[in-house]
Amino acid sequence: MQDDRTVQETRALILTTAEAHLRRYGYARTTVSEIARACGMSHANVYRFFKAKADIIDAVIEQWLRQTEIALQAIATQQIPAVAKLKAYVLELYRIKRQECATEQELFETFTTILQEHRTVVAQHIQAIRAILKEILRSGVQTGELQIIDLERATNAVWDATLKFHHPLLVVDTIDEPSEEQAQTILDLLIVALKIGCI
Structure with missing residues (x-):
């Protein structure tokens, strides 16, 4: 159950960060690397939760x-x-x-x-x-x-x-x-x- 919560929290963090980047920079300038950096994780870790x-x-x-x-x-x-x-x-x-x-x-x-x-x-x-x-x-x-x-x-x-x-x-x-x-x-x-x- 704790693992599930951790997964949900991490996904939520990625999405919240991605939305903030979209609002600030737009679609074209929002990258997985920038999202990962803002989340304090590697882009490889982001790909554990989202394929692309x-x-x-x-x-x-x-x-x-x-x-x-x-x-x-x-x-x-x-x-x-x-x-x-x-x-x-x-x-x-x-x-x-x-x-x-x-x-x-x-x-x-x-x-x-x-x-x-x-x-x-x-x-x-x-x-x-x-x-x-x-x-x-x-x-x-x-x-x-x-x-x-x-x-x-x-x-x-x-x-x-x-x-x-x-x-x-x-x-x-x-x-x-x-x-x-x-x-x-x-x-x-x-x-x-x-x-x-x-x-």
């Missing part, structure tokens, strides 16, 4: 993205109408991405880099937040608020229609636009369609 730099970066970004998943899951479990949950979900995800872009630039850029590399950690994150969206839509069907014919198609439709407001690269491209107003308009249209069984 990519695995360290993925683990850091996974922890970072989990905060978004927790925030969205909190919305899904609120005791409010499903329509209100849907609006809150889309707008919260949009605000999180904008805030990350503005205030956590190095981590955000790291995320966009590994996004374009189609890494598993990104796919798992997308799967997680899409599952939350699907859960919200299902709750609307169960309460009778929404008349959805095909839940999977409806989830895809909402996801695709709101992509501009949560895809990191699109958020960067539209950072100066009044996108929250646009998101509200898209949501109003989607909700009408979901209420009358168009999907």
Whole structure:
């Protein structure tokens, strides 16, 4: 048990140090050697816990993205109408991405880099937040608020229609636009369609 704790503590130290380096130096300038030096260990010792730099970066970004998943899951479990949950979900995800872009630039850029590399950690994150969206839509069907014919198609439709407001690269491209107003308009249209069984 003590060994397990030691392993966990060492992994946590490596990840905390790696995150600090990412925030300060960015993805390209963060190296295993620098992480090891800051941790007071050899880079060979770091490789006992992570096979490569990519695995360290993925683990850091996974922890970072989990905060978004927790925030969205909190919305899904609120005791409010499903329509209100849907609006809150889309707008919260949009605000999180904008805030990350503005205030956590190095981590955000790291995320966009590994996004374009189609890494598993990104796919798992997308799967997680899409599952939350699907859960919200299902709750609307169960309460009778929404008349959805095909839940999977409806989830895809909402996801695709709101992509501009949560895809990191699109958020960067539209950072100066009044996108929250646009998101509200898209949501109003989607909700009408979901209420009358168009999907």
